[in-house]
Amino acid sequence: MRKLHVAVMVAVCLVGVFFSARWAVESFLIPPPATAAEADAEQVRIGNAFLDALDAGRYDEAVTMCSAEVQQALDAEALKKIWEGLPSQLGARHSRSPLRGERVADTPVVTSTLVFGLAALDARIVVDADGKISGFRLVPGTMPAAAPVPLAADAAFSEVEFNVGQGERALPGTLSLPKGAGPFPAIVLVHGSGPHDRDETVGPNKPFLDLAHGLAELGIAVLRFEKRTKAHPNDFAGMDFTVDRETVDDAVAAVEQLRKDTRIDPTRVFVAGHSLGAMMGPRIAQRAPELAGLILLAPTARPLQDVVLEQVKYLANSDGTIDTEEQAQIDSVTQRAAAVPTLSAATPASETLLGLPARYWSDLNGYDPVAVAGQIPQPILIVQGGRDYQVTPDGDYARWQAAFDGSARVQLRLFPALDHLLIAGSGPSLPKDYAVAGHVDVGVIDVIAAFINKAAS
Known part of the structure; x- marks a missing residue:
């Protein structure tokens, strides 16, 4: 299998950009x-x-x-x-x-x-x-939109359009709503990095669709929506922005809108973030103190630049060897990652890791998700896949364990067979695995539902 030097590898969800040989393909969070x-x-x-x-x-x-x-x-x-x-x-x-x-x-x-x-x-x-x-x-680029699969007539839920925000800058979304008498507990799904659609589609896989349907079947309403970088990419290109503009602001707005919806119980609204969305979960809770709880799916615990560098090294060494071009790419990413703590506002995005604005990195430098999680009062469920090479058990989950093992407020669940998309498999996980159709493990859906029912009782 060709690796870094072939020009493109995909670090899906946590880093939704393309890394490449420096002479041909540039790295863009937003083209x-x-x-x-x-x-x-x-x-x-x-x-x-x-x-x-x-x-x-x-x-x-x-x-x-x-x-x-x-x-x-x-x-x-x-x-x-x-x-x-x-x-x-x-x-x-x-x-x-x-x-x-x-x-x-x-x-x-x-x-x-x-x-x-x-x-x-x-x-x-x-x-x-x-x-x-x-x-x-x-x-x-943009994958062709797949035709939506119609719900079965006997499905335990229905789906309705639910936009986050107002006017031209609104984000199209879908609310999966259980049938029967409400008001219902609800979850807002928050994407990982990159311009994701409402289903967080990765190849043939749709983790957010799986979560929405699985949880709605169990009586929990779920809101998923197009990420702002997907719905309005031109709002970001060449702009100076932070992760708040990319992710946090819209998650907070979605929570506020759901709490005002008469079909939803305003005291039982939760946020479930995946990858970067999970990393920012504690900040979202700070901004939305009325949240009933947090579900963090594959949450990063380390500085993002360290996670990116680890991914590059992992994929370069996926066949047990690192050639000259791969080492040059590792060296380049190492240099840019090391420079993150000292970036100035004047540093152009062309010189930063992932091509993100210096202000984006500076904001994350001052954010420790584990520390913030310790400061908020809400109950937290942390879910980790044992085969995840992007947010790893040893590098990230272990830090959450060290901080919260034995806590009555924080539950930690490790699923050994799951990858970053929370899909079961075997052997070392690689990007090519994401091209194989699968579904979020039912055990993850069950543990989320149990957490919500316990937190809401």
């Missing part, structure tokens, strides 16, 4: 915004010829189509590693869309969406005045 533009016919012809050459394995030909500057940074062998490595990281490719015209930062580009089993990539191509390719980037 630079693209606006629709009329496609130049000659640029489309050249772009198609370039992609056709890549698909046919004619990498020398593809390189000759590039400008001299690009050729200095990207030879045929490197291009081969990138292109042929994509399926091993993202699953088999299902489709390549026709090229469309766009403008990115005032630069005309032609873009094709490549849909793989696990994720979609937008291949952005810039053609210069001489007809040469002067830019080629692969950035996170």
